Amino acid sequence: xxxxxxxxxxxxxxxxxxxxxxxxxxxxxxxxxxxxxxxxxxxxxxxxxxxxxxxxxxxxxxxxxxxxxxxxxxxxxxxxxxxxxxxxxxxxxxxxxxxxxxxxxxxxxxxxxxxxxxxxxxxxxxxxxxxxxxxxxxxxxxxxxxxxxxxxxxxxxxxxxxxxxxxxxxxxxxxxxxxxxxxxxxxxxxxxxxxxxxxxxxxxxxxxxxxxxxxxxxxxxxxxxxxxxxxxxxxxxxxxxxxxxxxxxxxxxxxxxxxxxxxxxxxxxxxxxxxxxxxxxxxxxxxxxxxxxxxxxxxxxxxxxxxxxxxxxxxxxxxxxxxxxxxxxxxxxxxxxxxxxxxxxxxxxxxxxxxxxxxxxxxxxxxxxxxxxxxxxxxxxxxxxxxxxxxxxxxxxxxxxxxxxxxxxxxxxxxxxxxxxxxxxxxxxxxxxxxxxxxxxxxxxxxxxxxxxxxxxxxxxxxxxxxxxxxxxxxxxxxxxxxxxxxxxxxxxxxxxxxxxxxxxxxxxxxxxxxxx
Numbered sequence: 055x056x057x058x059x060x061x062x063x064x065x066x067x068x069x070x071x072x073x074x075x076x077x078x079x080x081x082x083x084x085x086x087x088x089x090x091x092x093x094x095x096x097x098x099x100x101x102x103x104x105x106x107x108x109x110x111x112x113x114x115x116x117x118x119x120x121x122x123x124x125x126x127x128x129x130x131x132x133x134x135x136x137x138x139x140x141x142x143x144x145x146x147x148x149x150x151x152x153x154x155x156x157x158x159x160x161x162x163x164x165x166x167x168x169x170x171x172x173x174x175x176x177x178x179x180x181x182x183x184x185x186x187x188x189x190x191x192x193x194x195x196x197x198x199x200x201x202x203x204x205x206x207x208x209x210x211x212x213x214x215x216x217x218x219x220x221x222x223x224x225x226x227x228x229x230x231x232x233x234x235x236x237x238x239x240x241x242x243x244x245x246x247x248x249x250x251x252x253x254x255x256x257x258x259x260x261x262x263x264x265x266x267x268x269x270x271x272x273x274x275x276x277x278x279x280x281x282x283x284x285x286x287x288x289x290x291x292x293x294x295x296x297x298x299x300x301x302x303x304x305x306x307x308x309x310x311x312x313x314x315x316x317x318x319x320x321x322x323x324x325x326x327x328x329x330x331x332x333x334x335x336x337x338x339x340x341x342x343x344x345x346x347x348x349x350x351x352x353x354x355x356x357x358x359x360x361x362x363x364x365x366x367x368x369x370x371x372x373x374x375x376x377x378x379x380x381x382x383x384x385x386x387x388x389x390x391x392x393x394x395x396x397x398x399x400x401x402x403x404x405x406x407x408x409x410x411x412x413x414x415x416x417x418x419x420x421x422x423x424x425x426x427x428x429x430x431x432x433x434x435x436x437x438x439x440x441x442x443x444x445x446x447x448x449x450x451x452x453x454x455x456x457x458x459x460x461x462x463x464x465x466x467x468x469x470x471x472x473x474x475x476x477x478x479x480x481x482x483x484x485x486x487x488x489x490x491x492x493x494x495x496x497x498x499x500x501x502x503x504x505x506x507x508x509x510x511x512x513x514x515x516x517x518x519x520x521x522x523x524x525x526x527x528x529x530x531x532x533x534x535x536x537x538x539x540x541x542x543x544x545x546x547x548x549x550x551x552x553x554x555x556x557x558x559x560x561x562x563x564x565x566x567x568x569x570x571x
Contacts, residue, residue, distance in 0.1 A: 056127045064262035066122030071258040073115035096173035109166040116163025123156040124460025151209030161199035168192045226253040328374035329367045333359030337396045340366045343408025345495040347373035353561035371494025381449025384508040387413035401426035409434045422519030429567045435534035436506035445500040456493025465492040524567040
C-alpha cells in the first residue's frame with residue numbers, strides 16, 4: 055500500500071505543478087496583462103475575462119499540493135525515535151520542510167479565493183479608487199507563499215542532500231531575488247515572476263519523480279526512548295514468547311487452539327506486540343478496549359502483581375505495538391489472546407474492557423479449557439447493524455495511511471488533547487501523537503460491526519463455558535449489560551458513576567473482581 059501512496063502523492067504534486075502553470079495559456083487568452091511587466095496573478099484579477107478559470111486553477115493547485123504532502127509515507131528512519139542528535143536534526147528538517155510545503159499549498163489555494171481587484175502593474179488606473187481587503191489578502195498570501203516554498207526547498211534539499219534539488223532551489227531563489235530587483239527598478243517584473251513560477255513547478259515535478267523512485271518504507275515497530283516505557287515497578291517487556299499475529303475467519307481459531315496447547319504459529323500480524331509482564335503467580339491477561347493502551351491498566355496491575363502474573367499487551371498499531379497489514383477480526387483477536395495465554399494445563403483469568411469484551415467472549419467460547427475466570431469491564435453491546443460495505447477496503451489502507459506525514463501531523467495536533475480529554479490521564483510514551491495509533495483506532499472502529507456480526511454467529515454455534523464471570527458497569531441505560539450478564543450467568547456489579555474508564559477511576563473494584571476474597 056505504501057507504494058501506491060508514493061504514486062498517489064507523486065501524482066498530486068504533478069497535478070499541482072500543471073495547474074500552477076495554467077498562467078502559460080493566459081499569455082494568449084488575456085492580452086491586456088503585460089507579459090513583460092505584469093504579475094502572473096493579474097490574469098486572475100476580478101476585472102479580467104478568464105478570472106474564474108485561473109482562480110480555480112490556483113485553488114486546485116494548492117489543494118493538490120496539500121494532498122501530496124499528506125499522502126507522502128514516512129520512511130522507517132523518519133518514523134523511529136532516533137537517540138542520535140544528528141539524525142533527530144535531519145528528521146526535524148524533513149518535518150519542517152513538508153510543513154512548509156503544506157503551507158505553500160494552503161496559501162496558494164487562499165490566493166485563488168482572494169483575487170486582485172485589477173491588474174496591478176498592467177493597468178495604470180488600478181488602485182486609484184482604493185483596494186479591497188481581498189486584494190490586500192491576495193498580495194499577502196503570495197508573499198508568504200513564496201517564502202514558504204523557498205523554506206520547503208531549502209529544508210528538504212538539506213535533508214535529501216541531492217544535487218538536483220539544490221540546483222532547482224538556487225535557481226528559484228535567484229529568480230525570486232531577480233523579481234524583487236526588477237520590482238524596485240520597475241522593468242521586467244513579469245519575466246522574472248514567470249521564471250520564478252516555472253522553477254517552482256519544475257521543483258514540484260522533481261519531488262514527484264523522487265517519490266516514484268523512493269524505496270518502500272518498512273515497518274520496524276516503534277522505537278522506545280529510554281525511560282518512557284510507562285508501567286509500574288517490576289514491569290518488563292516480554293517479546294520472546296508472545297508473538298503477535300492477526301488471523302482471519304476460522305483459520306485464526308485453529309491457530310488459537312494450538313497456542314493454548316503450548317504451540318503457536320505466527321503469520322500476517324506485522325511483528326511482535328508490546329507486552330508488559332509483572333509479578334508471579336496465577337496468570338491474569340488484560341486486554342484494553344477501543345483505543346486503549348497498556349498504561350491505562352497500571353493501577354489495576356499494581357494491585358494484582360503481588361499475587362498474580364499480570365500480562366498486558368497492545369493490539370497491532372496501538373500503544374507501542376507495530377501495525378498489522380490486515381484489518382482486525384474477532385477470530386484474530388481471540389487467537390491473539392490464546393497466543394498470550396499460558397500453556398495447557400494452566401488457565402488464565404481474562405480481564406477485558408469495552409469492545410475487547412467481544413474478543414474475550416469469543417476466546418471463552420472457542421477455547422474453554424484455557425479460561426479460569428472472565429471479568430468484563432463496561433462491555434460494549436453487539437448491535438444488530440450490518441457491517442459497513444467499505445470497512446474492509448478502508449481497513450486495508452489505514453495501516454499505510456497511518457505512516458504518512460498527513461496522519462502524523464493530524465495525530466500530533468489532535469491525539470494528545472483527545473486522549474487527555476477522554477481518559478483524563480497523561481500519555482507517558484506519547485503514543486497518541488502518532489499516525490500509527492490514529493490509523494489503528496480508525497481501523498478498529500470500522501471493524502466493530504463485522505466483529506459484532508461474527509460474535510452473534512459464534513454465540514449460536516458455540517456454548518459459553520461453565521466459568522465464573524463478573525461484569526462491572528457504572529451505567530446501563532438500555533439494559534444491554536444486564537441482559538449480557540444474564541445470558542452469561544455472570545455476577546453483575548453496579549458501581550457509581552465514576553467516568554468512562556473504570557480501570558482508571560475504580561481500579562480496586564476491578565482487582566477485587568479478579569481475585570475475590
